Amino acid sequence: MTGQKMDEVINCDFTRSTKAISLLLNMLGLDVEPEKLGFSLCHRSFLFESNEKAKIESLRVMEILGASLLNLIACTKRFTDRKIPNKQLSTVFEKDKYDINLSFYKYYKVYDYVQFGKSERMNSINREFYQDVSSQFLFALFEQTNFNYIYNILEKFFTTEQMLKDPKTYLLEYTQRQKQRPLYKTVREFGPDHVKQFEVELTALGKSVRARGKSKKLAEIEAAKIYIANNNLNINDNIKVESSPIRLGQKWQISTSRKKELNVILNQLGLDENELPFYMLDQ
Known part of the structure; x- marks a missing residue:
């Protein structure tokens, strides 16, 4: 248009x-x-x-x-x-x-x-x-x-830290390094069938928390989040830092035809390459 x-x-x-x-x-x-x-x-x-x-x-x-x-x-x-x-x-x-x-x-x-x-x-x-x-x-x-x-x-609406792994996955890896595993136990179900709630107890490394959710899976995820927060675990510990040229903000060779296509997009957005480099746009 x-x-x-x-x-x-x-x-x-x-x-x-x-x-x-x-x-x-x-x-x-x-x-x-x-x-x-x-x-x-x-x-x-x-x-x-x-x-x-x-x-x-x-x-x-x-x-x-x-x-x-x-x-x-x-x-x-x-x-x-x-x-x-x-x-x-x-x-x-x-x-x-x-x-x-x-x-x-x-x-x-x-x-x-x-x-x-x-x-x-x-x-x-x-x-x-x-x-x-x-x-x-x-x-x-x-x-x-x-x-x-x-x-x-x-x-201002971006979260300051991304949870790069599912909290259950992260907690499992964290406890396995200490030769243990988290234990999830459904302690009760309540509410009418169409809006049933589940309460789960999570125990790991001698500590326990409880959480609720619309399903057992959601309750377990919420319990893992609470456990991580309560124990100040850094969810992004040991994350590999990407070091490729593109992620370092360096440009790479772009074909002439591709560069023309990207120029069209930049023009449509009213931007120039200094505002939004080709490597960013190409992603």
Whole structure:
């Protein structure tokens, strides 16, 4: 979709009151015409019930572009953290994309400014997370600002330390080095069948903790997390530090044709190589 066509869609009269959107923009410290962002704060149910079904595809495009933007931000943040193994980068990126999007949505109370159809209004009252709307809105903000602005907004929502291993796996490896194994025991089940809860007791190295979950597996994972936290275990001890040239921030040879493709992407994002190097983009 070209920038001109996107502007035509965004400028349609789909906004809540411009005053309400202005409040949100003030919280973001952004001086932008509210009308430019109104369309991005529509849920597809609103368009469907307003007989504007033709515009739903435009929302979908904005959602996809917003998700790509989140991926780029996660990549920029985590790629140079060499404690994250190469094989786990994709998993970390996916988790980051969801977590920072959710945190942004809740922190700025985006749910208060979204136009929903009647079928979705009860969920909006309950402040359920609408990942698609949040992604749409972030992309609309990006179009009015730049990559660095969006990055700076979202950077505070990254967790300071990634759990690179499943807590049960980490605890098993930790105890095996001391020639022991953790023991998980289901001590009780309670609640009606459709919302049953399980309580598990974990014992390892002479210490015990208890945790609950919607399944035995989830309760055991939660118990392992609590044990790790209570005993101040560094979950990333003995993690191999990646030392490949790319993870050290060094460029590698890129073919002429690939470089042309990456230049097109940089131009579409309004960036230059100094802001986002080719090796980062190529990931």
